Amino acid sequence: MKIIVPVKRTPDTAAEKVIGDDRTVDRDAGESVLCPVNEFSIEEAVRLKESQDAEVTVLLVGPESAQSTVRKALSYGLDGGLQVTDDAIAGSDALGTARVIAKALESREWDLVIFGNQSTDARTCLVPAAVAELLGVPSLTYARHLEVEGDTVTVHREHEEGWDVVEAQLPAIVSVVEAINEPRYPSFKGIMAAKSKPLDVVSLADLGVSADEVGAGNAAATMYEFEPRPPKEAGTVVEDDGSGAAAAQLADWMVDKKFA
Amino acid sequence: MRTTPFTTEHDALRASIRRFVEDELAPHAREWEEDGWIADWVWPRMGELGLLGLSVPEEYGGQGGDYWSTVVLAEELTRCGSGSLPMAIGVQTDMATPPILQFGTEQQKQDYLVPAMQGTKIASIGISEPDAGSDVRAIRTRARPDGDGWVLNGSKTYITNGVRADFVTMVVRTADADPGDPWGGISLFLIETDLPGFEVAAKLDKVGMRASDTALLHLEDVPVPGDALLGTVHEGFKQIMWQLQGERLIGAIGGVAGAWRTWESALAYTREREAFGRPISGFQVTRHTLVDLATEIEAAQALVYEACDAWNRGEYDVERVAMCKLVAAQLAFKVADTSMQLHGGYGYSREFDVERNWRDSRLARIGGGADEVQREIISKLMGL
Numbered sequence: 033m034k035i036i037v038p039v040k041r042t043p044d045t046a047a048e049k050v051i052g053d054d055r056t057v058d059r060d061a062g063e064s065v066l067c068p069v070n071e072f073s074i075e076e077a078v079r080l081k082e083s084q085d086a087e088v089t090v091l092l093v094g095p096e097s098a099q100s101t102v103r104k105a106l107s108y109g110l111d112g113g114l115q116v117t118d119d120a121i122a123g124s125d126a127l128g129t130a131r132v133i134a135k136a137l138e139s140r141e142w143d144l145v146i147f148g149n150q151s152t153d154a155r156t157c158l159v160p161a162a163v164a165e166l167l168g169v170p171s172l173t174y175a176r177h178l179e180v181e182g183d184t185v186t187v188h189r190e191h192e193e194g195w196d197v198v199e200a201q202l203p204a205i206v207s208v209v210e211a212i213n214e215p216r217y218p219s220f221k222g223i224m225a226a227k228s229k230p231l232d233v234v235s236l237a238d239l240g241v242s243a244d245e246v247g248a249g250n251a252a253a254t255m256y257e258f259e260p261r262p263p264k265e266a267g268t269v270v271e272d273d274g275s276g277a278a279a280a281q282l283a284d285w286m287v288d289k290k291f292a
Numbered sequence: 293m294r295t296t297p298f299t300t301e302h303d304a305l306r307a308s309i310r311r312f313v314e315d316e317l318a319p320h321a322r323e324w325e326e327d328g329w330i331a332d333w334v335w336p337r338m339g340e341l342g343l344l345g346l347s348v349p350e351e352y353g354g355q356g357g358d359y360w361s362t363v364v365l366a367e368e369l370t371r372c373g374s375g376s377l378p379m380a381i382g383v384q385t386d387m388a389t390p391p392i393l394q395f396g397t398e399q400q401k402q403d404y405l406v407p408a409m410q411g412t413k414i415a416s417i418g419i420s421e422p423d424a425g426s427d428v429r430a431i432r433t434r435a436r437p438d439g440d441g442w443v444l445n446g447s448k449t450y451i452t453n454g455v456r457a458d459f460v461t462m463v464v465r466t467a468d469a470d471p472g473d474p475w476g477g478i479s480l481f482l483i484e485t486d487l488p489g490f491e492v493a494a495k496l497d498k499v500g501m502r503a504s505d506t507a508l509l510h511l512e513d514v515p516v517p518g519d520a521l522l523g524t525v526h527e528g529f530k531q532i533m534w535q536l537q538g539e540r541l542i543g544a545i546g547g548v549a550g551a552w553r554t555w556e557s558a559l560a561y562t563r564e565r566e567a568f569g570r571p572i573s574g575f576q577v578t579r580h581t582l583v584d585l586a587t588e589i590e591a592a593q594a595l596v597y598e599a600c601d602a603w604n605r606g607e608y609d610v611e612r613v614a615m616c617k618l619v620a621a622q623l624a625f626k627v628a629d630t631s632m633q634l635h636g637g638y639g640y641s642r643e644f645d646v647e648r649n650w651r652d653s654r655l656a657r658i659g660g661g662a663d664e665v666q667r668e669i670i671s672k673l674m675g676l
Contacts, residue, residue: 041437055540075665100300104304107304216341217308217309217311217312217341218304219341219342220346220355220356220361221303221350221355221356221357222303223301223304223308223344224301224355224356224357227301263296
């Protein structure tokens with residue numbers, strides 16, 4: 033089985049962000065990391081690699097400096113990397129990014145693509161489904177459990193009330209949520225081996241993507257303004273004075289908020 | 293420009309270990325201190341992560357890394373909030389098992405080194421006795437030949453991991469001291485702790501390093517098979533002198549890294565704590581104290597890294613290693629003591645880690661060869 037795991041380089045969520053004049057995060061201004069959600073998609077791929085002898089390739093769309101992110105992903109024990117680097121991609125929205133990823137996937141053979149359900153920077157959750165739509169393959173998103181048997185993939189698709197069991201024929205695209213597994217730490221052996229794993233860097237032209245399909249200028253979504261999230265408001269504190277009044281107060285609060 | 297000995301791969305390893313230490317070890321440090329026992333799961337978990345054999349060849353379950361990868365582990369473990377844990381792990385990785393890799397047979401490597409790297413067997417090093425410490429030639433634990441094997445009698449004390457160990461790399465007398473060969477007659481053995489006559493006589497109570505189990509071991513007519521002999525019979529003294537270099541160096545690395553951790557927390561406290569209307573870091577006396585310590589730690593680190601570089605190339609200089617051990621042990625305690633002073637009453641309170649660190653770091657000046665022993669080694673090698 034061949035698996036591709038698309039990953040993203042994201043700003044460290046704990047770091048201070050610099051927003052440039054183009055209203056995008058200046059990715060070279062702060063510390064960047066492998067998107068933490070990708071640790072879960074990589075872990076799932078590594079588990080399939082261990083149990084089913086899958087070959088796993090990591091795919092990254094990003095600037096040249098993101099190569100360290102590809103190596104980081106490879107250090108978990110993946111087999112090789114494909115990096116799409118092209119200045120024209122800068123500022124792409126979710127749809128533009130999906131177009132590039134779809135073309136990159138078309139350039140390779142694969143049975144299963146495992147995305148994280150969202151990236152910790154944009155958090156649109158759109159890309160996996162958009163890629164599946166562009167490629168005309170099944171899309172199984174928000175997986176909290178994943179199994180592959182023969183040419184069938186089964187996931188538990190998480191939603192507010194629990195989960196649905198959804199299955200599809202391979203090839204298929206899956207996105208996973210953080211509840212799916214407990215990611216491992218890369219071993220030193222893996223870290224050292226990552227240096228010598230094959231990594232192909234390709235341009236838009238190599239993939240047959242026209243520059244007018246991607247980039248800030250061709251984005252379907254336009255950012256007009258932004259502002260920091262308002263600070264968290266203080267919650268309601270119910271003090272227990274031993275009289276039992278607190279329980280009633282708590283019950284009223286739950287009814288008021290429609291929890292009960 | 294990169295001026296450190298560490299590569300980007302070492303940096304990645306460091307990030308990975310730091311996360312493990314912060315997420316999985318540090319939250320338990322206080323509980324282990326109170327229990328007087330590091331949870332047993334730490335060994336197999338670290339084995340699973342490949343952290344118990346970073347510098348061991350891959351064929352024996354190690355990660356095949358260089359010595360700097362071991363340095364990274366020793367440095368990062370100082371972030372766990374317990375002095376006991378780096379010591380217990382250091383015994384496993386850098387004191388009890390290197391002689392197996394260096395002197396052991398293929399079978400011994402498979403039977404002891406591999407499970408030690410996996411964390412499924414816990415290792416101890418058995419040198420000190422009730423009447424002999426750094427004076428290794430004075431040890432009395434005795435092995436007498438018996439058929440194809442040996443029978444052991446004697447005692448070992450201050451044995452780290454000794455209460456829970458699966459095996460002890462033990463220094464034992466195998467022949468009477470010969471005035472013509474004062475270093476002969478001593479041998480190393482790999483002693484399994486479930487042999488009849490092997491007894492953990494006591495779990496010793498200590499000032500510090502309280503989460504680490506320290507044992508007094510008694511051996512009474514313990515039957516030991518012939519293949520438990522590690523290396524060459526009667527050559528154990530030389531072998532253990534080699535082992536002690538690695539033990540002292542890893543201790544020195546931990547000492548310097550621990551001093552940095554202590555210094556960082558002292559700095560943070562002095563910036564927070566106000567007296568007479570300003571943070572105490574605003575007083576010249578505080579700043580100069582911190583600067584002096586930082587300067588000494590930098591200097592000690594440079595000496596230790598130089599010795600690590602030599603060790604990494606397969607060389608070692610006994611005099612330098614003794615200097616590293618001496619300076620790091622003294623400094624770790626000095627910084628801990630100064631930090632207690634800077635913390636005032638809070639430093640003396642059991643509520644914070646300052647006093648734990650003060651108690652833990654005191655051991656370094658005694659264990660693994662006391663300050664005075666290091667000075668004697670240096671003095672001899674200098675021909676004073």
